Amino acid sequence: xxxxxxxxxxxxxxxxxxxxxxxxxxxxxxxxxxxxxxxxxxxxxxxxxxxxxxxxxxxxxxxxxxxxxxxxxxxxxxxxxxxxxxxxxxxxxxxxxxxxxxxxxxxxxxxxxxxxxxxxxxxxxxxxxxxxxxxxxxxxxxxxxxxxxxxxxxxxxxxxxxxxxxxxxxxxxxxxxxxxxxxxxxxxxxxxxxxxxxxxxxxxxxxxxxxxxxxxxxxxxxxxxxxxxxxxxxxxxxxxxxxxxxxxxxxxxxxxxxxxxxxxxxxxxxxxxxxxxxxxxxxxxxxxxxxxxxxxxxxxxxxxxxxxxxxxxxxxxxxxxxxxxxxxxxxxxxxxxxxxxxxxxxxxxxxxxxxxxxxxxxxxxxxxxxxxxxxxxxxxxxxxxxxxxxxxxxxxxxxxxxxxxxxxxxxxxxxxxxxxxxxxxxxxxxxxxxxxxxxxxxxxxxxxxxxxxxxxxxxx
Amino acid sequence: xxxxxxxxxxxxxxxxxxxxxxxxxxxxxxxxxxxxxxxxxxxxxxxxxxxxxxxxxxxxxxxxxxxxxxxxxxxxxxxxxxxxxxxxxxxxxxxxxxxxxxxxxxxxxxxxxxxxxxxxxxxxxxxxxxxxxxxxxxxxxxxxxxxxxxxxxxxxxxxxxxxxxxxxxxxxxxxxxxxxxxxxxxxxxxxxxxxxxxxxxxxxxxxxxxxxxxxxxxxxxxxxxxxxxxxxxxxxxxxxxxxxxxxxxxxxxxxxxxxxxxxxxxxxxxxxxxxxxxxxxxxxxxxxxxxxxxxxxxxxxxxxxxxxxxxxxxxxxxxxxxxxxxxxxxxxxxxxxxxx
Numbered sequence: 195x196x197x198x199x200x201x202x203x204x205x206x207x208x209x210x211x212x213x214x215x216x217x218x219x220x221x222x223x224x225x226x227x228x229x230x231x232x233x234x235x236x237x238x239x240x241x242x243x244x245x246x247x248x249x250x251x252x253x254x255x256x257x258x259x260x261x262x263x264x265x266x267x268x269x270x271x272x273x274x275x276x277x278x279x280x281x282x283x284x285x286x287x288x289x290x291x292x293x294x295x296x297x298x299x300x301x302x303x304x305x306x307x308x309x310x311x312x313x314x315x316x317x318x319x320x321x322x323x324x325x326x327x328x329x330x331x332x333x334x335x336x337x338x339x340x341x342x343x344x345x346x347x348x349x350x351x352x353x354x355x356x357x358x359x360x361x362x363x364x365x366x367x368x369x370x371x372x373x374x375x376x377x378x379x380x381x382x383x384x385x386x387x388x389x390x391x392x393x394x395x396x397x398x399x400x401x402x403x404x405x406x407x408x409x410x411x412x413x414x415x416x417x418x419x420x421x422x423x424x425x426x427x428x429x430x431x432x433x434x435x436x437x438x439x440x441x442x443x444x445x446x447x448x449x450x451x452x453x454x455x456x457x458x459x460x461x462x463x464x465x466x467x468x469x470x471x472x473x474x475x476x477x478x479x480x481x482x483x484x485x486x487x488x489x490x491x492x493x494x495x496x497x498x499x500x501x502x503x504x505x506x507x508x509x510x511x512x513x514x515x516x517x518x519x520x521x522x523x524x525x526x527x528x529x530x531x532x533x534x535x536x537x538x539x540x541x542x543x544x545x546x547x548x549x550x551x552x553x554x555x556x557x558x559x560x561x562x563x564x565x566x567x568x569x570x571x572x573x574x575x576x577x578x579x580x581x582x583x584x585x586x587x588x589x590x591x592x593x594x595x596x597x598x599x600x601x602x603x604x605x606x607x608x609x610x611x612x613x614x615x616x617x618x619x620x621x622x623x624x625x626x627x628x629x630x631x632x633x634x635x636x637x638x639x640x641x642x643x644x645x646x647x648x649x650x651x652x653x654x
Numbered sequence: 655x656x657x658x659x660x661x662x663x664x665x666x667x668x669x670x671x672x673x674x675x676x677x678x679x680x681x682x683x684x685x686x687x688x689x690x691x692x693x694x695x696x697x698x699x700x701x702x703x704x705x706x707x708x709x710x711x712x713x714x715x716x717x718x719x720x721x722x723x724x725x726x727x728x729x730x731x732x733x734x735x736x737x738x739x740x741x742x743x744x745x746x747x748x749x750x751x752x753x754x755x756x757x758x759x760x761x762x763x764x765x766x767x768x769x770x771x772x773x774x775x776x777x778x779x780x781x782x783x784x785x786x787x788x789x790x791x792x793x794x795x796x797x798x799x800x801x802x803x804x805x806x807x808x809x810x811x812x813x814x815x816x817x818x819x820x821x822x823x824x825x826x827x828x829x830x831x832x833x834x835x836x837x838x839x840x841x842x843x844x845x846x847x848x849x850x851x852x853x854x855x856x857x858x859x860x861x862x863x864x865x866x867x868x869x870x871x872x873x874x875x876x877x878x879x880x881x882x883x884x885x886x887x888x889x890x891x892x893x894x895x896x897x898x899x900x901x902x903x904x905x906x907x908x909x910x911x912x913x914x915x916x917x918x919x920x921x922x923x924x925x926x927x928x929x930x931x932x933x934x935x936x937x938x939x940x941x942x943x944x945x946x947x948x949x950x951x952x953x954x955x956x957x958x959x960x961x962x963x964x965x966x967x968x969x970x971x972x973x974x975x976x977x978x979x980x981x982x983x984x985x986x987x988x989x990x991x992x993x994x
Contacts, residue, residue: 395906395907395908396903396904396905396906397828397905397906398902398903398904398905399827401896401902401904402827402828402830402831402894402904402905403827405787405788405831405896405904406827406830406831406834408787409783409787409788409831409834409835410834411834411838413709416844417709417841417843417844418817418837418841419814419815419816419817419841419853420816420817420819420837420841421816421817421818421819422818422819422820422821422823422824423818423821424820424821426878444862445860445862446862447862447863447865447867448863453862453867456860456862457858457860457867457869458871458880460818460820460858460860461818461856461858461869461871461878461880462878462880463818464816464818464856464858465816465856465873465878465880466878468816468853468856469876469878472853477814477851477852477853478851478852478853479852479853479854479873479876480852480876481810481852481854487810487811487850488810488811488812489808489809489810489811490734490735490800490808490809490810490811490883491800491808491883495801496808498803499803499806502803503806
């Protein structure tokens, strides 16, 4: 088919527009006219017909519209003609070339007639991919006024791309384009998958440098107080041999302590470097004692901070104490047990010694004196000495006095002045107690109940 | 204080030796105590900016609507720390960003720190040189404000800071540009009327994990012992533009992942795990319920069969010989013995 007629015009991805348009020319000298400009008179006015796909492998011919005019701009041919509203519907239109519009008018074209705007290159038999622009005049105006419509159509004959864009978006490459790309060798046979191009990140180094050069201000150091330096040497941790210095100087952002220490050391290095510079410029870093000025954080806030710190410390101390106490109790229990055991041992030793003496095995009374040689039990020894000093018990003394021999005893039970005035045996509590507990007032050392004993046991 | 003669003027050297009362009319601070020295005369120094303030930098710090309390406190903290800053009301989010330039012009500011909050979760910070200069957009993370009780340092309000940068800032062009921007924005100009004449804190900017970490330390001793004052935050660079709040993009951070994408990835990962588990369960179910093959022949049936060795078939043609049992013999012998 393509050999017979004028070049095909390929429409890019237009649906339901024609995918190619074949202009039929009656004369037979078409093969020559491919390279030259086709004789305009020959082309004109002909029926525009629709054909199949662009490479001419077949398709149906159908009249799509009426050819109107042609123009040439450099190497590009521009053909203008009117399409029928529904492509494929045959339409019998005869029109004269000179007054296209009026013929249309006479013919009473339907309101949805469309203009087509084709271009093709004269130098190749393949059309240039310049695009099909179809104007659907129906969208412009209401259908009734054809004249207005036609004026509109005339105005719209230049570039207008309406309604086809949405269809083009569905496929980036139309079938025809793909076929052509394949023919020219861009596509290889096999499974071709659409892949997104990797997103390119802008990195305009030259632009940035230029911008920096424009933007930079050269001020004396005093104005800006800037220093760039790596962190100071971490003397402490290196001495301990703990932290290995990262080889490339990059700090691990996830290790919180290391990271904060890195920042701290960087600040330290800056300060160390800056202090002499500041003193050189006469700027002080230490403010005098009497200088009171507003601070960034209010005094109230600082009080709160201090309280928090103190409370933290208290909590720490308390927990320390509690721990120690717990340890001590455990230790104390041990000590108590030991002491009891020791006492039992001593008692046993004492009893055996007494028995031996009683039985006459020994005649030494040294066991009575106890362990004088042991140091550090002075208080116990002292109390024992004191007890020994008192001599016989008060009870013994009384009994001796009462039942012992010698001395006047008859008047002993009468009151004397001294005994009457002696109020040492008066016990106010006993005298004033009204019906208190009998005797001593119960056992002094009341043994605690079972639950309390259990608790004590558990605690210790 | 009334009995003192006041001599105003730039008697700097003399003033330092004498014990004087530093009362400056422009300052907000409470009047200081006067040392009852031997001199009755008190030298009050001239206001700091007596014609010496040349570096006119003004920073406009404000935000869009929809910020939360932390951002608001951060902004207030920055305004406290930077005496050369100005505040403005919240900008409506409907307005386009270049409106910010106009706001800056109205306020006569040449730098701008603009905070933008999205979804009440993510905070973006713009730092820009207002009329023509470059600007940058960051995502701000890990904000800790001045009010946190763990930051125990304090500094004078409006004192000039030292700025400390990581050497990595000089290695790449985008960081060099950012460094210049930070310097011009954050450093308080010399002899600014609201500034204090002492340098007692230091800002650090460090690059770690492809982000910029900001810290503020108070200088306590001359031997560089420091305590943190705050605030602190982390900036994640998104883009650097040539113009202020617009213009051609100079640099785009390839490692930046928008917080939405981040959250989405987490959700997808979780969903994928759940789906995998479900699939595994379904496979197991299917295996259990599918019709099991009936094997006609058990291939393992004859594993343990040990057939006896084949013996030749022996057909007996003759009757076997009678056997004498022991039983009868023994009884017989027993009877014999008994009979005897």
